[in-house]
Amino acid sequence: MRVMAAKPTPTSPNLSELPRDELIVYGQSLGLQLPLDTEKGEALRLVRRRQELLVELDREAMLDAVRWLRMPVRRTAGKEHLAQLIARHQPVRFDGLSNRGLHLLAMLSDVEPCAGESRPALERRLRKEGGWSARLRKLRRRAVGSFVSRLVSQAQAGESEYRYLPEVDSQSIRKDIEDIGVVGGVARKLRGMADDYVHEKLDEIERRIDAKLDEIDQRLGEWRDREVVHRLRMLKITLLFSILVVIISLVYDYLKA
Amino acid sequence: MELSIFEIYRQLLGVVVGTYCVVRVCSVVMHWQGFGRDGDRVNLLIRRYAVSLFLRGRFRQFWLESVQIVLLAGMLVYLMSQHR
Numbered sequence: 001m002r003v004m005a006a007k008p009t010p011t012s013p014n015l016s017e018l019p020r021d022e023l024i025v026y027g028q029s030l031g032l033q034l035p036l037d038t039e040k041g042e043a044l045r046l047v048r049r050r051q052e053l054l055v056e057l058d059r060e061a062m063l064d065a066v067r068w069l070r071m072p073v074r075r076t077a078g079k080e081h082l083a084q085l086i087a088r089h090q091p092v093r094f095d096g097l098s099n100r101g102l103h104l105l106a107m108l109s110d111v112e113p114c115a116g117e118s119r120p121a122l123e124r125r126l127r128k129e130g131g132w133s134a135r136l137r138k139l140r141r142r143a144v145g146s147f148v149s150r151l152v153s154q155a156q157a158g159e160s161e162y163r164y165l166p167e168v169d170s171q172s173i174r175k176d177i178e179d180i181g182v183v184g185g186v187a188r189k190l191r192g193m194a195d196d197y198v199h200e201k202l203d204e205i206e207r208r209i210d211a212k213l214d215e216i217d218q219r220l221g222e223w224r225d226r227e228v229v230h231r232l233r234m235l236k237i238t239l240l241f242s243i244l245v246v247i248i249s250l251v252y253d254y255l256k257a
Numbered sequence: 258m259e260l261s262i263f264e265i266y267r268q269l270l271g272v273v274v275g276t277y278c279v280v281r282v283c284s285v286v287m288h289w290q291g292f293g294r295d296g297d298r299v300n301l302l303i304r305r306y307a308v309s310l311f312l313r314g315r316f317r318q319f320w321l322e323s324v325q326i327v328l329l330a331g332m333l334v335y336l337m338s339q340h341r
Contacts, residue, residue, distance in 0.1 A: 217310075220310060221310065221313070221314075224310060224311070224314060225314070225315075225318070228314070228316075228319060229319065229322070232319060232322040232323070232326065233322070235326055236322065236325060236326055236329065239326065239329040239330060239333060240329065242333055243329065243332055243333050243336060245266075246333060246336040246337055246340075247336065249263045249340065250336060250339060250340065252261075252262075252263060253263075253340065256261075
């Protein structure tokens with residue numbers, strides 16, 4: 001496996017400064033299975049280990065996986081971005097994926113490929129990863145996917161070849177200037193870069209809002225559970241008190257008799 | 258009717274608790290009826306969220322308390338049946 005040098009992306013956050021919830025969301029975006037109640041130290045350790053794994057992974061294998069998943073990406077995209085794209089998918093079939101891409105998916109899913117392990121065996125282990133609930137979810141998705149694909153099969157005659165997003169470079173600026181002049185070309189390029197920046201920031205804001213809404217939902221769920229426990233406790237105390245009074249009444253009746 | 262301290266206690270408890278239950282149930286019913294009747298978008302969203310929050314409750318985690326309450330209620334009914 002070819003080892004690439006670590007290259008931090010401009011959007012990589014400073015991990016130790018992140019609050020716990022954002023650190024967990026960041027780890028989940030890298031494909032880690034982090035429960036929401038994970039301790040910050042543990043989450044930090046796992047995220048750092050995942051970053052070390054990303055440094056060791058072959059970038060070409062990651063591009064293989066992204067191409068196979070048909071996610072739009074630039075050829076020069078960083079490993080972290082590629083890992084985030086891959087982590088959004090949990091495929092159940094691996095037809096057409098290269099061997100190195102399959103090994104990469106296994107490593108990102110915490111399934112360590114054994115030496116000399118056959119491809120079908122590794123695919124089987126990848127499918128089993130996640131337990132029964134994940135397998136049931138995948139089966140359900142497969143059924144829905146089969147149904148939808150039958151509905152739209154007329155619209156999709158066949159899959160076209162994968163194409164990367166165009167790179168932002170001097171060649172494309174020159175072509176734009178040739179096509180629509182200096183001002184128009186530069187304006188188009190600036191507009192494209194500004195659009196990219198705005199999209200990235202909007203995605204980031206959306207992710208933060210989603211994380212906060214999840215946190216609010218979790219706290220409301222905890223409040224609901226506490227409220228149910230409180231009500232049940234009050235009911236229990238009332239019943240105990242009633243039983244005590246009934247026992248005293250019984251003793252009184254017995255003594256009177 | 259024979260007058261005893263427990264008879265007075267039972268009568269008093271019946272009046273107080275019965276009145277409280279009727280008033281409380283009416284108040285809760287009116288409150289929820291008002292909550293379900295208002296039709297603006299925010300209330301609609303909150304109503305749907307409240308229903309989904311209730312339906313997502315993991316009530317299996319309260320099984321021990323529920324069993325205790327059922328046992329206590331059974332014990333109460335049995336003891337009450339022992340009264341002459």
